[in-house]
Amino acid sequence: xxxxxxxxxxxxxxxxxxxxxxxxxxxxxxxxxxxxxxxxxxxxxxxxxxxxxxxxxxxxxxxxxxxxxxxxxxxxxxxxxxxxxxxxxxxxxxxxxxxxxxxxxxxxxxxxxxxxxxxxxxxxxxxxxxxxxxxxxxxxxxxxxxxxxxxxxxxxxxxxxxxxxxxxxxxxxxxxxxxxxxxxxxxxxxxxxxxxxxxxxxxxxxxxxxxxxxxxxxxxxxxxxxxxxxxxxxxxxxxxxxxxxxxxxxxxxxxxxxxxxxx
Numbered sequence: 001x002x003x004x005x006x007x008x009x010x011x012x013x014x015x016x017x018x019x020x021x022x023x024x025x026x027x028x029x030x031x032x033x034x035x036x037x038x039x040x041x042x043x044x045x046x047x048x049x050x051x052x053x054x055x056x057x058x059x060x061x062x063x064x065x066x067x068x069x070x071x072x073x074x075x076x077x078x079x080x081x082x083x084x085x086x087x088x089x090x091x092x093x094x095x096x097x098x099x100x101x102x103x104x105x106x107x108x109x110x111x112x113x114x115x116x117x118x119x120x121x122x123x124x125x126x127x128x129x130x131x132x133x134x135x136x137x138x139x140x141x142x143x144x145x146x147x148x149x150x151x152x153x154x155x156x157x158x159x160x161x162x163x164x165x166x167x168x169x170x171x172x173x174x175x176x177x178x179x180x181x182x183x184x185x186x187x188x189x190x191x192x193x194x195x196x197x198x199x200x201x202x203x204x205x206x207x208x209x210x211x212x213x214x215x216x217x218x219x220x221x222x223x224x225x226x227x228x229x230x231x232x233x234x235x236x237x238x239x240x241x242x243x244x245x246x247x248x249x250x251x252x253x254x255x256x257x258x259x260x261x262x263x
Contacts, residue, residue, distance in 0.1 A: 017108040024116060034116070036084040038109065039154055044084025046117050051093040057247035058223040059087050061210050062181050064241045065227055066091070066146060068234050069179050074098040076144050078173075080132035080161065081151025081183075084113050085125065092120045099123045103135045105151070105158075133160040139173040147174055149182040156185065162196055167203040171230065180204065180228040186211070187221045190261050196226060197261065204228035208235075208253035209261075210242050216250055216260055225249070 014023045020039040027033040032048040033055075045055040054060045066075070074097035079088055082104035091098055100120075104110050107129035119125055128135060132151050147170050151161055160166065170180050180200070186193050193209070200207045209216075211224040227233060235253055242249040252260055 015108075015112060017112065018106045019109070022109055022112060024112075034084075036113070036116075038083055038106075038152075041152060041155055043152070044086045044113075046084045046086055046089070048117065051089040054086060054090055056086070057212075057245070057249075058183055058225050059090075060245055060247070061225045061242055061249050062087060062148065062183075063090055063094075064245060065179070065181060065210075065225070065238060067094075068237045068241055069229070070145060075100075075146055077101075077146040077148065078136075078139065078144055079103065080136065080147070080149045082110060082113065082127065083150075084117055085119050085127075087148065087150070088125050089117070089119065092124055101126045101128055103128045103130060103132050105129070105131060131160065132158070133163075133166050133169075136166065136169050136173065141172050142175050144174045145178050147178065147180045149180070152185075157192075162192075162199070164199050164202065167199050167228075171203045171228075174230070177231045178229065180226075182226045184209075184224045184226050185221070186215055186224045188215070188218045190218060193224055193226075194261050197257070200226065200228045205230045206233050206253070207257070208233055208238070208251065209257055210238075210249040210251045212247065213250045216252065 012026045014021055023037040025035045034046050035042055036044040047053045054063055074095050077100045079102040082102035085102050088100050088102050110127045110129055149161055184193050184196055197207055206229050208227045209224055214220050215222040239251040242251045
């Protein structure tokens with residue numbers, strides 16, 4: 001019987017990538033857990049032996065949203081902003097047969113992530129270097145189940161990924177039942193969040209957001225997960241699942257979302 005190959009990433013190290021530097025940091029006390037920092041920003045948390053483990057709370061929320069919105073089975077998913085491909089690894093394990101594409105502006109970062117984290121190969125997970133806004137235009141209309149935007153230039157979303165043209169493209173390449181999910185950094189004043197939600201509202205029929213209560217109340221900065229779809233969202237199920245997450249999230253949609261953010 002052939003021996004099962006056991007893969008381990010190297011210890012902590014810093015490497016040069018196309019956009020700056022990447023730092024792989026081994027988590028103290030963990031056998032095979034790592035945090036990948038891209039240009040000083042924590043970008044992925046990977047546990048090699050547990051691909052479904054998502055230590056970043058917003059990735060756990062995204063995974064829950066996908067589980068609620070879609071029945072069990074494979075999905076066609078595109079990730080704009082790859083880093084260590086934590087969510088892609090989880091989807092690959094949870095939904096065998098899924099076909100995924102992860103896009104990142106930094107080709108060297110993709111090479112390192114493929115080497116360090118032993119990522120699935122295409123068609124399970126194809127890695128593509130390029131500008132996410134440009135690459136999105138290349139997908140056929142009505143072909144994607146999930147489109148995830150988790151791309152950053154240091155601590156901000158690239159402007160090309162926050163335009164009405166980009167969101168219109170996202171709506172076009174998603175199926176009618178498809179879901180757009182994005183990680184939006186919120187400084188507490190909701191300025192960036194409001195602008196993005198306003199544009200999404202013009203491109204999709206249904207828009208919602210989820211975050212820790214303190215962030216939505218403007219008390220501190222953090223990550224807000226934005227959801228958009230042309231099909232109705234499973235509001236009650238999403239609210240229940242996100243409230244029972246390891247890090248609880250408040251789920252807002254419709255008038256409740258508009259009232260909270262002053263839209």
